[in-house]
Amino acid sequence: MLTRFRVEGEGERSSMAENDDLGIERTASIQNPTKPSSSIGARVRATHDDDEDEVRVSLRPVLPHSSSDLIHQEAARALSVMDSFHQPWLTGVELLDDANRNKHVLPTGLEGIDVLLGGGLREGQLIEIAGPSSSGKTQPLQMQVCLHSASCIADKGSVMFLDTCNSFSPNRIACMVNQFSGPLFKEAKERRLERIMSSILCQPIYDIFELLDTLHQLESTLKHTVKTGGYKICLLIIDSISSLIAPILGGKSPQGRLLMVSAGIVLKKLAHEFNLAVLVTNHMVGGEGGIIKPALGESWKNIPHVRLVVSRDQQSNVFTATVLKHTMRASGRTAKFVIHN
Amino acid sequence: MEIANLPISASQRSKLLSAGYATLSSLSSLSPSHLARDLNIELQEALEILKVVSDAADRSKSTDGHHQALKGVQTAWDMLSEEQMQQHITTGCEDLDHILRGGIHCGEVTEVGGVPGIGKTQLGIQLAVNVQIPVEYGGHGGQAVYIDTEGSFMVERAHQIAEGCINGILDNFTDHDRKILACQEWMQPNSFLSNIFYFRICSYTEQIAVTNYLEKFLKEHKDVKIVVIDSVTFHFRQDFDDLACRTRILSGMSLKLMKLAKTNNLAVVLLNQVTTKYTEGSFHLTLALGDSWSHSCTNRIILYWNANERYAYIDKSPSLPSASAPYSVTSKGIRNSTSHCKRVRMM
Numbered sequence: 001m002l003t004r005f006r007v008e009g010e011g012e013r014s015s016m017a018e019n020d021d022l023g024i025e026r027t028a029s030i031q032n033p034t035k036p037s038s039s040i041g042a043r044v045r046a047t048h049d050d051d052e053d054e055v056r057v058s059l060r061p062v063l064p065h066s067s068s069d070l071i072h073q074e075a076a077r078a079l080s081v082m083d084s085f086h087q088p089w090l091t092g093v094e095l096l097d098d099a100n101r102n103k104h105v106l107p108t109g110l111e112g113i114d115v116l117l118g119g120g121l122r123e124g125q126l127i128e129i130a131g132p133s134s135s136g137k138t139q140p141l142q143m144q145v146c147l148h149s150a151s152c153i154a155d156k157g158s159v160m161f162l163d164t165c166n167s168f169s170p171n172r173i174a175c176m177v178n179q180f181s182g183p184l185f186k187e188a189k190e191r192r193l194e195r196i197m198s199s200i201l202c203q204p205i206y207d208i209f210e211l212l213d214t215l216h217q218l219e220s221t222l223k224h225t226v227k228t229g230g231y232k233i234c235l236l237i238i239d240s241i242s243s244l245i246a247p248i249l250g251g252k253s254p255q256g257r258l259l260m261v262s263a264g265i266v267l268k269k270l271a272h273e274f275n276l277a278v279l280v281t282n283h284m285v286g287g288e289g290g291i292i293k294p295a296l297g298e299s300w301k302n303i304p305h306v307r308l309v310v311s312r313d314q315q316s317n318v319f320t321a322t323v324l325k326h327t328m329r330a331s332g333r334t335a336k337f338v339i340h341n
Numbered sequence: 342m343e344i345a346n347l348p349i350s351a352s353q354r355s356k357l358l359s360a361g362y363a364t365l366s367s368l369s370s371l372s373p374s375h376l377a378r379d380l381n382i383e384l385q386e387a388l389e390i391l392k393v394v395s396d397a398a399d400r401s402k403s404t405d406g407h408h409q410a411l412k413g414v415q416t417a418w419d420m421l422s423e424e425q426m427q428q429h430i431t432t433g434c435e436d437l438d439h440i441l442r443g444g445i446h447c448g449e450v451t452e453v454g455g456v457p458g459i460g461k462t463q464l465g466i467q468l469a470v471n472v473q474i475p476v477e478y479g480g481h482g483g484q485a486v487y488i489d490t491e492g493s494f495m496v497e498r499a500h501q502i503a504e505g506c507i508n509g510i511l512d513n514f515t516d517h518d519r520k521i522l523a524c525q526e527w528m529q530p531n532s533f534l535s536n537i538f539y540f541r542i543c544s545y546t547e548q549i550a551v552t553n554y555l556e557k558f559l560k561e562h563k564d565v566k567i568v569v570i571d572s573v574t575f576h577f578r579q580d581f582d583d584l585a586c587r588t589r590i591l592s593g594m595s596l597k598l599m600k601l602a603k604t605n606n607l608a609v610v611l612l613n614q615v616t617t618k619y620t621e622g623s624f625h626l627t628l629a630l631g632d633s634w635s636h637s638c639t640n641r642i643i644l645y646w647n648a649n650e651r652y653a654y655i656d657k658s659p660s661l662p663s664a665s666a667p668y669s670v671t672s673k674g675i676r677n678s679t680s681h682c683k684r685v686r687m688m
Contacts, residue, residue, distance in 0.1 A: 132632070143659065161417075166449050166599055166639045169659040170421035197418035204413065206600035209348040243636060247593035250585045253351050262346060283636045295633070 099124070102275045106235060109152035110145065112337030113321050117306065118329055121149065121277040123234065125327070126268050128304035130282040130294035131311060143167045144339050145310065146237045146279060151176040154196045157234035161202040162214065164243050168202050179340065208244045208259050215266045222274045233276050236267075240281040242295045249296065257299050264303035280304070294324075301325070344368075347393055356380045357390070368394045424660075428481060430567060430608055431474075433467050433506070433675040436666035437653055446640065447566065447608045450599050452573075454613035454628040455644030459651060460670045461612045462493045463502075464644075465569040467675045468610060469537050470503050472567045475528070478510050483566030483607075484536040486558075488551055490575040494539065503533040505673025538562070545576040545590070552594050559605050568601070572612040574629045588633050595637030611638060650678060 090098070107120035114120045121127055129145055150159045151173050161168055177196050178189065205211050222233065241263070248256035271278045282300075287293040294300075294309065301307075307324040313336075322334045343364060344357055360379050362368050368376070368391065377387035429443030438444050445451055445468060455461055469487050474480025487494060507528050538558075542548050559565055581587050602609045616629045628635070628643070635641070641657035647667075654665040669678035 160414075164596070164599075165636065166603060167659045168417075168420070170417045170424050171660050173417055174421060194418055197421060198416045200417035201414045202417060202420060203415070204600075204603050206596045206603075207348075209346070212346055240636065243592060243596065246633065247589050247596060250589055255345065255351060255354070258345055283633065285633060292632075 104234075104275075106149070106153045106156070106277055108145065108149040110148055110337040110339065112319075112335035113145070113308070116308070116321055116323055116329075116333060116335045117326075121153075121235065121279060122306075123275045123277045124272050125305040126264070126271055126278045126280065126303065127306040127308070128280050128282055128294075129308050129310060130284055130324075131309060132284045132292060143239055143281070146239050146281060147173050148176055148339065149235065149279065150200055150237060151196065153235050154199045157232045158199045158201060159235045159237065160218070160233050161200060162205050162211065162236070162238045163202055164205050164238070164240060166204065167239060170197065173197065173200065205238075205244070208248060208263065211238075211244055211263060212259075212266065215263070215270060219266075219270060219274075222270075226274070233274070236270065236276055236278045238267075238278070238280045240283060242282045245296055245300075260296065260300060261303065264300075268303075268305075284309075347397055349390060349393055353380075353382075353386070353390055356382065365394055365398055369398060428566075428606075430468055430472050430481065432464065432668075433471060434666070434668040434677050436677055437668050437675075440653075440655060440661070440664040440666045442661060445567075445608045445610060448602055448606045449639040450595070450602050450609045450611065450637070451640040451642065452611045452613055452628070452638035453642045453644065454615060456615055456626065456646070459644040459646065460668075460675065461644065462571055463498075463670050464675055465571045465610060465612055466494065466499050466502055467506075468567055468608075469569055470499065470506050470533055470674070472608075473533050473536050474506070474510060481566050482564075484538065484562060484564045486538045486540070486555070486565055486568045488540045488542060488548075488568070488570045490542045490548060490570070491572055492541070493571065496534070499534060499537065500530050501672065502674040503530040505671075507533070509673065538565070542576070545581075548573075548576055549590060549594065552597050555601060556597075559601065559607075563605075565605070565607060567608045567610065568598075569610045570612065572614055574614050578614070578629060588631070591630060591634055592637060595634070599637075599639070 103122060103124040105119035105122050107114050108117075117127075146161070147169070150161060153159055154177075174193060174197065177193055203214065205214060218233075218236075225232070245256065245260045245263075248259060250256060267278050267280070270276065282294050282296060284292040285295045294307070304325070305327050307326075308321050309324055310319055310321045312319050317338050317340065318336055319339065320334055320336050323329065323331045325331055344354060344362060347354075349357075357368075357380065371391065373384055373387040373391055376382075376391065377384045380387070428447040429438075429441070429445060430447065431438050431444040432441070453461055453464060465487070469485035472481050472483045472485050474482070476482045507530065511528070540551055542551060555568065577587055577591065598609050598611075601607070614629045615626045618627045628641075635657070638657075639659060640655070640661075643654045643656050645652055645654065650667050651669060652665050652667050655661055655663055667678040668675055670676075
């Protein structure tokens with residue numbers, strides 16, 4: 001892909017061409033202004049294969065008698081500004097570096113699941129947990145796993161919980177947090193509870209369009225906090241995404257599937273750019289032969305990076321998790337884990 | 342953002358796309374009359390479409406450059422204290438209230454299901470009456486909305502239950518001071534009946550319409566604290582050919598009901614019927630409408646018979662442990678069961 005940059009100003013032209021290591025040819029030309037008091041309003045045009053971006057860059061005024069060095073300096077500055085708009089490709093080495101430095105593994109606190117996932121939830125990935133709903137137990141299993149992960153991870157960074165079925169129970173999280181804490185005095189326990197609970201944010205969402213809006217807002221908020229160094233979200237939970245998509249999926253128009261795939265794309269982009277793990281829950285529906293399978297159909301199967309199915313063993317506290325899909329590990333492996341009341 | 346991601350109807354979207362408008366920017370500087378001419382629609386519709394477009398454009402533009410806090414976000418710590426102050430609506434039976442930690446939770450959708458004759462409608466009417474207990478007597482002093490799809494609401498029975506409830510309260514409070522007794526004038530069964538808003542639904546389209554209308558209705562009647570739908574399954578069980586369509590309609594309806602419950606802080610009670618299911622070589626009873634519906638409610642209570650006694654069992658709840666409690670249906674309404682009580686005839 002060849003990228004050309006052209007900087008135009010008023011007045012006399014002077015141009016500069018550069019080839020950097022990626023073999024991208026960039027040319028910048030600045031014309032000298034005829035009037036000394038006016039500043040160079042350079043118009044930068046960058047052309048790619050697909051589209052054109054046009055950006056206005058204003059540079060320092062260059063007098064007609066300035067040396068060509070100054071003109072070249074200004075051109076170089078224009079090129080560096082252009083660089084920030086143009087996203088270069090990443091090489092494999094850079095990707096590996098990014099993965100090692102930025103994409104940490106967040107343990108869920110449930111041993112069996114952590115073993116299956118190779119340590120826990122990996123930042124930068126979209127993980128789906130599917131499981132049947134009430135079959136003789138009080139709390140939906142997927143919700144319990146979500147709450148458990150939230151209470152474990154809230155120590156390290158903020159957790160954002162988007163709740164579609166009013167199942168977010170602060171009491172239950174408080175119980176789980178108190179289970180993990182060792183022997184502490186009452187005030188210290190209270191302060192720890194407050195600190196952890198204050199880093200879990202919850203928002204109710206009842207509409208797929210509300211979800212897309214919230215994700216776009218979250219994206220711009222995170223972009224801003226990256227610059228200012230504010231609080232860092234490391235886990236985003238959506239419980240459950242199937243109840244948002246079920247009302248629109250199916251029927252004659254492909255609109256529902258389009259919205260589902262757009263939501264998946266936005267979530268994966270958020271996960272990769274801002275180094276957070278995204279956990280979504282799904283429910284099960286009946287398939288052929290009476291075997292239950294995860295809802296949302298064939299198109300959804302390709303969207304998450306990791307898919308797990310959890311189920312309960314016979315009215316006990318022991319649960320089984322099976323890997324349906326994983327980007328780095330073999331699928332089909334199972335593990336058992338326990339959630340205490 | 343694309344046109345496809347906007348919340349407009351499918352016919353409007355297809356008209357926009359066939360006329361060539363695919364992105365937000367192509368619509369941003371268009372006049373409504375021009376759009377109406379292009380798409381061959383009414384001016385009012387064109388105005389609505391442009392409003393949706395400008396809202397979406399505003400949202401994406403205003404977040405450039407400055408930090409905007411996400412709306413509606415709360416921390417778990419704040420919600421913890423809110424949850425402890427959550428209101429409950431008493432069911433009239435102390436054992437049942439005990440396992441529910443106070444009663445039916447406000448702000449959540451509760452599904453109650455059971456075999457015919459177990460007392461689901463009775464429970465619905467009892468809750469619609471109990472929500473009106475004045476605040477001075479420990480109630481909410483609110484109003485109720487009763488949406489009847491089966492025609493099983495009987496006004497005489499509601500009158501009887503209201504009478505039973507009022508007499509029960511007055512019996513407990515006879516030795517209180519005059520201030521409380523002052524509201525005795527409007528503690529009459531007729532005034533209780535006047536605070537129940539009754540909708541009679543005859544088809545599933547009417548049911549969808551009422552759910553959509555409730556939002557506006559609740560804005561005008563802010564005192565409503567409970568919405569009872571009896572029963573939510575009746576119109577969806579027979580004559581519904583397209584099961585996928587049924588799932589879509591039901592999940593859309595349940596999302597709307599959850600949103601109503603949360604934003605207006607009221608309790609939504611859905612009464613459901615049972616069906617038989619064949620799994621693992623045996624038949625057993627489950628609630629109707631299938632597996633996908635079971636995700637649509639926050640709490641689930643199953644009513645069943647156990648040796649001539651009625652029991653209620655909490656099947657699904659985010660914060661309550663599984664438990665069951667006996668109750669009975671008397672002429673005064675739902676009350677505690679006495680251990681030697683047999684199946685009681687009403688009226």
